[in-house]
Amino acid sequence: MASTLMRARSLIGSVKGTRVISSFQQWRGELSPPHSYLSRDSSSLSDRRFSTSILNPQSNGGAIPPELLSNRTVLTPERILGQYADLVTRVTDFNNEDKGIMVLDGDVFDVPIRKDIIHRVVRWQLAKRQQGTHSSKTISEVSGTGKKPYKQKGTGRARHGTLRGPQFRHGAAAHGPKPRSHAIKLQKKVRRLGLKIALSARTAEGKLLVFENLEIPSHKTKNIVNYVSQMDNTKKVLLVDGDPIDAKLKLATQNLHYVNVLPVIGLNVYSILLHDTLVMTRGAVDKIVERMHTPINR
Known part of the structure; x- marks a missing residue:
């Protein structure tokens, strides 16, 4: 009889934050009122997020006397995310x-x-993988004559020293892109x-x-x-x-x-x-x- 009681005591589960009716305690006479509850600390299994359940007469298979088992269904509380739990x-x-x-x-x-950390890491990844080989020609690199189009004074027109400037067709790009790294530090x-x-x-x-x-x-x-x-x-x-x-x-x-x-x-x-x-x-x-x-x- 003592071994049966010890076995039943070990099989009665407990869930952190959940109050469980203990038929075993009730059977021993320690909890006489039918609606008394037993609070216990969480077991190592529940701390590791195993699903904890209590044996009942239907799932017992006759291994333990039914008077030692709980007839009440016990549901584990929903797991809280971000608790660093295994x-x-x-x-x-x-x-x-x-x-x-x-x-x-x-x-x-x-x-x-x-989400802010995810956003920063994704920005860092995408910036680091950007090729950065874009390049446009400056006024000294673009193809064209270097001759002054007309004299400085006396024509009534605006002054120009080259036809390769950004204001002319086929001229250079003003402040155009040059090869560079887009990587950011993180x-x-x-x-x-x-x-x-x-x-x-x-x-x-x-x-x-x-x-x-x-x-x-x-x-x-x-x-x-x-x-x-x-x-x-x-x-x-x-x-x-x-x-x-x-x-x-x-x-x-x-x-x-x-x-x-x-x-x-x-x-x-x-x-x-x-x-x-x-x-x-x-x-x-x-x-x-x-x-x-x-x-x-x-």
Whole structure:
């Protein structure tokens, strides 16, 4: 009897912030009124954002006496975003086979969402990638004669020393563009925070999928097309691999404008925002977490 009580005591769950009727306490006579409630601190499972439930006689299967179980359904409270809490996600593959679970680091995948940081990082990325090779000819570079068109005085006309000036047809451009860099400065810690926010946003939306690997049976494009067609509310998919990208995967995705493949070293905020769904392998998740925790070289 003592072992049964200890087993029942360990199976009675508790949820942080939720008051749970304890049939076990009521059965022991410690809570005689039928509407008394028991408050307890959260367990380690609920802190890790596992879904916590209480066994009931229907789901028990006869393992524990029904008088020791609660008949009331307990719902876990909605998770608050940006609490730096570790998250548990399911690991699958292209065939949607269960490959276990993985814990996502809360310091990377559950940070507060800040649109201003995302805006700054995207501006930095787009400015840095701008080519900046634009150039127009100055008055000394444009083709044409250098002779003075007419004498300085006595004609009643405006004074001109060349026909290559910007006021003449086929003349030079006044203050025209010249090759330059459009890059702007942004602190490394802000860039890193932007990537964390982008990953956290996709995780909060349920658009981050973790795969065991990105292996496909053949290089046929239809393999990727069939998989993407089964995804709901998805227009573009970004595949991120922690290992060197498989040659078959490159061939299968190169003709699909809505599927792109990146190595984990190339993962960036702008690419994440361009795609509805982000698919990462276990290795990619481990490497991005290691990258986010590496001290910044100043």
